[in-house]
Amino acid sequence: MLYRLEAGPRPDLEDVQGRKVAERVRAALGIAVGSIRLVKVFTADGLDETQARRLLDDGVWHDPILQRAALGTLPPLAPPPDWYVEVGFRPGVTDNEGRTARDTAAMVLGIPRERLAVYTALQYRIRNDPAAPLSHGQVETMARDLLCNTLIQRFRIKSAAEWEAEADFPAQAARVTGEARADVAVIPLSTMNDAELAAASRANTWALNLDELHAIRDHFARPDIAAARAARGLPADPTDVEMEALAQTWSEHCKHKIFASAIDYANKETGRRERVDNLYKTCIRDATAILRARRGERDYCKSVFKDNAGVIAFINGYDACIKVETHNSPSALDPYGGALTGIVGVNRDPMGTGMGAELVCNTDVFCFASPFYAEELPPRLLHPRRVLEGVREGVEHGGNKSGIPTVNGSLVFDERYLGKPLVFCGTVGLLPTSVCGRPGWEKKAEPGDAVVMV
Structure with a gap:
């Protein structure tokens, strides 16, 4: 059975996050709203009512000092909202907060975490501006263009009348319901013409062009390859698993x-x-x-193009270890997640360079279209303000909140970045010139070494 726990700020406290969302709606979309209050929704699968009640009473998923909470519907504050929008992840998308909530609940309840699943969502309770009541179309614009990234999330909308009639949103778990299948398909490259090859690439999201598909087909057609495959009981043409592996290895992300x-x-x-x-x-x-x-x-270059990050000579027995990379397309699709992944990635790399650098600071350069862009957006593009705010928050959460300060950076605005923002994230670390008598910038795994991951 599914249980919902909803938590939001106490009535005597200002909902700061809700106020910020309302300001963003007014500034980015030009839509007048009265106020917005946020409610966090946890949907648990694998509990009984006694266990769900304990999570509520013990304040496991909320802060009883700052928040009020309820199993099921958290009663709206007076005057009641005019609109409700609930945004949650699509099935299969990683829900890190849900995983943390699951692990915490399992620890408190003393149950195996494998039998429990938790899904999180955010509910926006919206009040009209008395001078300009919102239409359903305006609320849907808010949800689609600002509150929800439809690539990884989905949303539900209810008016006050629908809320009263149906009493809250029904509990919904973002489960992946497809069944695992062990059968392997053979892709008949040898008999496919160019149009069929291109269509297969599009349908399977291989992102391979015709030259690459011809190269793969020619490889499998070689007599020595055909003989080797036959000896191992493999089909002459590649399987779908092999095509997925080749497409991944030859992808722009991996192959550049x-x-x-x-x-x-x-x-x-x-x-x-x-x-x-x-x-x-x-x-x-x-x-x-x-x-x-x-x-x-x-x-002054100590190590370049051969480890996780570059190393140059610095001062007082230390070398500087520096790594910068782009996360342009990921940040265009999911600004928060793309930028967070970028900054965490370049935090990781100096730690894995040589004998391990101590992280000192972060730097960044962001290139966006104007946050005040007022024209119609091309299909599937996010508004530049949303990209800017998501990227900024992602770098803040991934870097500053890890204890690594962002000490400098740059913001560049130009309309040509509307189609693709540029997001550069960088980290600087200090690496001892010598560690236990060995050069700090060098490492080599030897048989018998212990590998420690922290």
Whole structure:
């Protein structure tokens, strides 16, 4: 049975987060709202009523000093809201807060956490501006364009009348209901024409172009490969599992195909044309090699292009360890999650460089379209203000709240970033020049070593 626990600020306390959401609705969407109050919703699967009541009475999922809570519906404050919007994750999307709530409940109740599932959602209780009552269309615009990222979340809307008639939202668990299947399909590449190959790539989200698909087909057609597969009882054509593995390995995220490609560049202003063979090698790796050669014995690079982050000589027995990376597309799709993943990733990398660097600070550069963009958005694009605020919050939560201060950065605004923002996240660490008599910037796993993950 599903149990819902709802928690929100006490009536005598200001709902600061709700006020911030209302301000964002007014500023970003130009929609007048009176006020918004937030209610946190926990939906538990795997409890009995006594256990659910204990979680409420003991304040396991809420703060009894600052919040009021209820099993089922948390009674609305007077005057009651005019609209209710509830936003939760889609099935299969990682719900970190739900996992933490599950583990905490399992520990308090003394039950195996494997038998319990918890799903979180956020409910927005919206009051009209008396001078401009909201329509259902305006509320749906608020939900779709600001409160919910439909790529990873879903929302439900109720008017006050619907709420009264149906008494709250029914409990809903974001379960993945599809059944696991062990059968393996064979992809008949050898008999597919170009149109069929392209269609298969689109349908299966392989993101492989025709040249790549031809290369894969030609590989499986080689006599030595065919003979080796036959000897192992494998089909001549690749299986769907093999195609997924190849598509993942050749993806832009893993392979950086654009960086590695030959690019014909034309400067439209001057007419100059240039062919760049591999941006990474030409503009990054080779440029670094040229600078190092010019410095000769004064070269300060200790470790470049071979570990998790770069290391350069610094001062007083320490080297500087620096890592910067982009999270552009992830931040365009999910600003908060994309930016948080980016900053946490570059926090991780200096710790894994050499013998391990101590993290000192973060830096960032963000490039967005204007947060005051007022024209119609192209399909599937988030409003620039929402991207900006999500990215900022993601970097704050992933970096500053981990105890690593963001000490500098830059904000750039240009309408051309509407289609794709640029999100650069960086971390600087200090690495001892020598650790136990060994160079601090070098490491090599040897047989018999103990590997410790912290």
